[in-house]
Amino acid sequence: MAAQLPDMAATLTPDAQQPLPSLVSSRRLKWQKTARALRLWVPAGFLLLLLFLCFVWPYIYSIPPGNSGSILDASEPPFSPGHWLGTDPNGVDLFSMLVYGGQVSFEISLAVTAFGAIVGGTIGLTAGYFGGWTDSVLSRIVDVLIAFPALVLVLAVAEVLQPSETHLIWALSFFSVPVFARITRGSVLTIRTLPFITAARLTGTSNRKIIFKHVLPNVLPSVVTFSLLGIGLIVILEGAVDFLGLGIQIPQPSWGAMIAKGQNVLTAEPQYVLIPSIVLLIFVMSLNLLGDALRERWGVR
Amino acid sequence: MSPVVSTDNALLEVEDLRVAFAVGGREVRAVDGVTYKVEAGRTLAIIGESGSGKTVGCRAIMGLLPTGTEISGSARLRGTELIGLSDGQLRKHRGSEMAMVFQDPARSLNPTMRVGKQITEAITTHRKVSKSDARDQAIELLRLVRIPAPERRFHEYPHQLSGGMRQRVVIAMALACRPKLLIADEATTALDVTTQAQIMELLLELQQELDMALIFISHDLGLAASYADEVVVMYAGKIVEQAPAKRLFGAGGTVKMRYTRALLDAIPHLERPAHTDLPVVTGRPPDPTMLPVGCSFAPRCPSAADDCTAKAPALTEHAPGHRWACWHPCENGGTA
């Protein structure tokens, strides 16, 4: 029952309150949701499209070869029949060059990043978790590797061994392994201070289990988002190496070599530089934006 | 305490203040219609748990909320409307008319800058004074907040000071231009209880000396009881009870809201024997994105009835100076 109100100042019975109307417009709320989804799926979509074009398209639809062409088709402009991006001065189809060059770029960057993540990640994980002498020794090794100028090493490889896809992968891994080791170690150090790791140790969980079940799942988000960034970096690095003529050799196509060759005719026929540059840009930007969106979702700092 | 002042003398008048954010596609109603007044020279305590909107409300008045926050309602400081002012316009008022002190003194101070320099910066932002005048004023301020050996402290870095001293420095910075209103947001929560007592004493003394109005925000009802003239209790973005401290606490206190009663009962009291169960209210505060239609406390309230969930009671002055929003308030101060 309602309480007896003191009959002093209460001349009004307390009004019933209707819930107050929304302050934030529903349009704004809906936009926030869509914007968040877009931030993830637009770059992911572009990446998937590029992957599809490079790895699936050539096998379901025959395209001209990327490393040879007839002189009869030389220097066709874009949107010519049979060559929708045109051809280069040797008659090689531009689109095919992009596709096959893209295959190589993807393969190299994926391999280098995967190698770096696995080997470098293991080093970083071990150093960060066990600390002490293990950490000191491993960190010094990593420091030495990082100090090594990657490009110089690649030059050396080009000089001594014949430049090939495999050799390029080895050379670039010299660069990716220590970087991943550093990143992982930093991440593990942060996680290690959290009480739940101490709790697991006090509970009696074995070190092995702690590393695989506690540390790794918590380190993975930052490693994955960094990997995406890393792939982009390696692609650019590989492109630079090809540009210098030290990487993938012609006639095997690559984006970097395409840009290099197109330099000479930049003013007259800019499409030879522009087209591969734009594709490279889209690829790296999509990787970075996807990395940002994932970071946002996974709460990686 | 200053004598009873007519409400025309209100320094700060807040009316139907509402603050909402868009988070993850949903509207968070942080403050849902709050009205109160503070008079010069008086102390108001805003009490609430986390999520009650106590901090957000005061930050809205100071203009410290991120862009994109929807704010409506009115907050008049000496007649000047603050809501809706641009950041540039508000900056003129901040520091010179109103100032805020926050919870963690370590975060409020720049660790790479000497303490004295930070105070002089606060001074010169609002007044054109020479460097040596600013320095003298800063040392006076350090003296005002009872820091011993202020000339020496002037040159020290924040990490060389203890927590209590740092908070005094932050207070000194806030008072640099003699504001008429000081808002202390959980200013003593991060401090030890002995230091807390010292800082609260200091704030009250300064209030007397500088004739300031003081609003302090806390979750600690004990602080409100010991140091405030007027108490406002907030829950889920609304004010649920408001009364002079003397009316609410102590023997003969008439607490009307179940929520306030629950807060008082849930605090461990020294007089209570050990190993007794504390009277508890089950459940948690409502999700600010899904506030219920009726009274927000009804799902947890021991005396909730059908009318409570159907319609939300308005905050009404049922007794002189004592406002509450409840269909079934406590009897006899609620001591059951």
Next chain:
Amino acid sequence: MTAPVNNTAPADDQAPAGYTGDARTGKKPLLSARDLVQEFIAREAGGARGGVVQAVSGVSFDIMPGETLGIVGETGSGKSTLARAVLQAPRPKSGSVVFRDMELTRLHGRALLHARRDMQFVWQDPFGSLDPKWQVRSIVEEPLAAHSVGTRASRHKRAEELLDLVGLDPARYAKRHPREMSGGQAQRVAIARAVALEPSLLICDEAVSSLDVLIQAQVLNLFERLRRELNLSYLFIAHDLALVKQVSDRVAVMYLGKFCEVGPGESVYRQPLHPYTKALLDSIPSTEPGAARTTATLRGEPPSPVNPPSGCRFRTRCPRAADRCASEVPEPRELAPGHLVACHFPLTGPAPAESAATVVSGTGVSAPGVSGMPSTAKVQG
């Protein structure tokens, strides 16, 4: 005042009389800590090595089975370090910790793990102590899995029982992740995990300090219920004296690495013997407005833990300090049944005579804020 002979102390034990709590004849302490010392290297801003901080300087206490010992102290008192030292995580620099007749400081690896099985810990930050990637059920099961208790199915079942025990509906919460829960619920999960192995001692380090008042009360009631149902002993650490008194049988007040006062909760509250305890009690804001608000009787700032004051560490802030306090470290003495205090001038007697004009100088203290302030004589007791 000579300490009465306490016949509950085991014959070969050198425990100071009174530490074995109330007269529970014949019972041995569940946990017995003697002269614990823990140090760590203080880092200056920027990471450079500062001095060595002795966070715990010779602390001794006993906990009887079924008893709750509360330790209250402010920042820098060393209470959390003490808790970790008892756990051997990290090991104390010196001292002994005997838990169920096992000397923990001399055990390693497997043996230590086995010995510590009956001693569990609850942290202050409920979310930090739970792996955000794990499901609640797995979190609660982890201790069972680590000690290979039962089969996977029986562990699942036990986890659900435990969740039920702490008031979380297993059907709703077993598959959730910590971030989907509130602070109070997450702390309940941490407690469920802590009691999974049916420990005899639970160490709670500020376990409710980060919770809202109403939730805090719920969790405290949970602790109380578990105490009754599982016959748990607690080492309960907090900075809130009222909170500690509420849950404890005996209360220890800690200042700068040492116990100032230990005794039954009621006794410490009604008759505080140490000036610091009195200051703590006076500083607590009460919900009685207009009640004569005792002005803060504590002066100055906490001294630097790197260079604590000589003699009694509290003397630089004590209104009753005298010369003797600077030269002699006060030893704990039993002044009331089960109630010990380490003070040269406890509050049962008069303050030292020359207090009015004594200047307490901070000898050798490189402490912020402690300058030679004259003691304003506030005669206590």
